[in-house]
Amino acid sequence: MKIIVPIKRVIDYNVKAKVKTDGSGVDLANVKMSMNPFDEIAVEEAIRLKEAGVATEVVAVSIGVKQAQETLRTALAMGADRAILVVAADDVHTDIEPLAVAKILKAICDEEQPQIVMAGKQAIDNDMNATGQMLAALLGWSQATFASEVKVEGDNAIVTREVDGGLQTISVKLPSIITADLRLNEPRYASLPNIMKAKKKTLDEKTAADLGVDVTPRLSVVSTAEPAAREAGEIVGSVDELVAKLKQAGAV
Amino acid sequence: MSVLLLAEVTNGELALDATAKAVTAAKALGDVTVLCAGASAAAAGESAAKIDGVAKVLVAEDVGLSHRLAEPAAELIVSLAGGYSHIVAPATTDAKNIMPRVAALLDVMVISDVTGVVDVDTYQRPVYAGNAIQTVKSGDATKVITFRTSTFDKAGDGGSAAVENVAVPATEGLSSWVEDKVAKSDRPELTSAGVVVSGGRGVGSEEDFKIIKALADKLGAAVGASRAAVDSGFAPNDWQVGQTGKVVAPDLYIAVGISGAIQHLAGMKDSKIIVAINKDEEAPIFQVADFGLVADLFDAVPDLTEKL
Numbered sequence: 097m098k099i100i101v102p103i104k105r106v107i108d109y110n111v112k113a114k115v116k117t118d119g120s121g122v123d124l125a126n127v128k129m130s131m132n133p134f135d136e137i138a139v140e141e142a143i144r145l146k147e148a149g150v151a152t153e154v155v156a157v158s159i160g161v162k163q164a165q166e167t168l169r170t171a172l173a174m175g176a177d178r179a180i181l182v183v184a185a186d187d188v189h190t191d192i193e194p195l196a197v198a199k200i201l202k203a204i205c206d207e208e209q210p211q212i213v214m215a216g217k218q219a220i221d222n223d224m225n226a227t228g229q230m231l232a233a234l235l236g237w238s239q240a241t242f243a244s245e246v247k248v249e250g251d252n253a254i255v256t257r258e259v260d261g262g263l264q265t266i267s268v269k270l271p272s273i274i275t276a277d278l279r280l281n282e283p284r285y286a287s288l289p290n291i292m293k294a295k296k297k298t299l300d301e302k303t304a305a306d307l308g309v310d311v312t313p314r315l316s317v318v319s320t321a322e323p324a325a326r327e328a329g330e331i332v333g334s335v336d337e338l339v340a341k342l343k344q345a346g347a348v
Numbered sequence: 349m350s351v352l353l354l355a356e357v358t359n360g361e362l363a364l365d366a367t368a369k370a371v372t373a374a375k376a377l378g379d380v381t382v383l384c385a386g387a388s389a390a391a392a393g394e395s396a397a398k399i400d401g402v403a404k405v406l407v408a409e410d411v412g413l414s415h416r417l418a419e420p421a422a423e424l425i426v427s428l429a430g431g432y433s434h435i436v437a438p439a440t441t442d443a444k445n446i447m448p449r450v451a452a453l454l455d456v457m458v459i460s461d462v463t464g465v466v467d468v469d470t471y472q473r474p475v476y477a478g479n480a481i482q483t484v485k486s487g488d489a490t491k492v493i494t495f496r497t498s499t500f501d502k503a504g505d506g507g508s509a510a511v512e513n514v515a516v517p518a519t520e521g522l523s524s525w526v527e528d529k530v531a532k533s534d535r536p537e538l539t540s541a542g543v544v545v546s547g548g549r550g551v552g553s554e555e556d557f558k559i560i561k562a563l564a565d566k567l568g569a570a571v572g573a574s575r576a577a578v579d580s581g582f583a584p585n586d587w588q589v590g591q592t593g594k595v596v597a598p599d600l601y602i603a604v605g606i607s608g609a610i611q612h613l614a615g616m617k618d619s620k621i622i623v624a625i626n627k628d629e630e631a632p633i634f635q636v637a638d639f640g641l642v643a644d645l646f647d648a649v650p651d652l653t654e655k656l
Binding site: 107114115122134198218220223224226227228229230234237238239240242257259264265278313316317320321322323329330331335336338339341345347 | 451
């Protein structure tokens with residue numbers, strides 16, 4: 097069984113995003129970029145399924161700027177077998193919308209015929225939480241989003257999902273799209289020998305045009321602004337003072 | 349303009365708070381038709397008909413629609429999509445599962461977690477964990493939107509919309525429900541609670557979360573947790589407040605032992621009054637708190653619970 101893992105190169109998790117002064121977007125020039133944390137969890141899960149003998153090949157796919165090569169190398173160093181980069185933008189500030197990403201991934205799936213697409217549930221830049229669901233729709237496949245546990249049993253995957261009230265377990269027919277939530281696993285660090293080995297693994301490059309996908313955005317960004325700042329209040333000296341302040345503010 | 353709103357229906361019951369808040373947002377776009385779907389949804393439909401501003405209610409009952417599986421729910425919505433300019437829902441985990449699938453089937457881009465409506469095709473939404481607010485204009489024929497409910501007031505009652513049953517398209521069973529593990533709690537629901545008490549890594553263990561729960565129970569509050577606390581196994585994931593968890597905006601938010609990582613602030617900084625209790629005076633949480641107390645939480649929280 098083949099697993100495709102889509103990964104996105106995003107602003108590093110620990111970096112605070114700053115809005116550009118002209119309001120055109122978030123400044124990504126000279127900012128540390130890394131693999132989207134949820135995608136890292138998806139890569140880990142796919143590798144574990146391979147290690148467990150369920151999967152035979154893990155293919156990492158990234159869509160975006162040329163520099164996403166580095167992110168794909170990270171996935172290869174973690175244990176993915178090969179990688180495909182689909183160049184769809186020249187400027188790091190161009191975000192390819194989930195609908196276009198899903199169309200590109202559909203074209204890749206048509207070629208590669210995976211049984212599972214293991215994706216992250218959400219990218220921490222556009223916070224859309226949409227690509228996996230959209231891909232499932234375009235392929236006409238089942239979907240299991242926000243996964244915290246995945247078991248493959250025959251032609252089905254049994255997936256436990258993180259939902260508002262607690263947990264829901266569903267059984268999805270393969271092929272399927274699964275999106276990873278936070279608690280699915282703890283991704284490994286790539287070891288130095290594996291980082292060296294990853295340099296020799298295959299990384300194919302294509303363009304969105306090669307796959308016949310128009311990536312023109314459907315949403316135009318009118319402006320990007322800093323959120324209204326919240327002012328720091330006061331430091332109180334004791335629990336008694338805190339109780340008094342809360343009563344004064346009518347909060348309790 | 350006409351809007352189809354997918355109501356939040358759980359086990360046949362309408363989640364009134366989330367649905368009524370989404371109605372407020374949807375009213376700004378056009379006439380609102382509410383869709384209640386499920387194995388049983390008639391009672392939910394009756395409740396939805398009473399929400400002020402609802403013009404019509406559609407009830408879709410079919411055993412295939414139980415447990416809110418995305419595939420049949422999306423098929424149903426697409427079968428009804430024809431007459432509507434907007435298809436919207438409150439941004440719950442159910443809707444976040446279903447609505448992008450609907451959008452892709454209609455070949456339009458979904459607009460997630462909308463916090464403001466500028467006009468019928470222009471919306472505001474937070475990106476980068478709420479560190480930026482983007483205003484986007486959609487060029488698509490049908491707008492598919494989820495609304496972040498914490499930023500909209502709940503629509504009142506007093507409505508008396510007509511209720512109509514709709515046919516449910518047959519679908520192939522791509523997925524099936526196995527089981528739910530729903531935490532039973534007498535506390536209010538996190539996203540609609542007036543007061544929320546949250547614990548972070550500083551609480552130190554699942555066992556010690558009892559002091560957070562005790563304070564919450566004293567205040568009739570919901571219990572929340574930071575991602576760090578969830579990650580460390582101190583609290584279940586459905587308590588998580590933040591960019592990747594729930595977004596809350598209660599009247600009072602008490603953050604205990606929470607440092608205030610960007611991703612946590614994204615989930616609570618619209619709260620009316622924020623109280624932070626942390627022994628590290630440098631913790632970023634104090635920069636957004638109205639009242640900060642630099643203290644050991646194991647002393648301060650039981651003391652506060654007693655004195656309130």
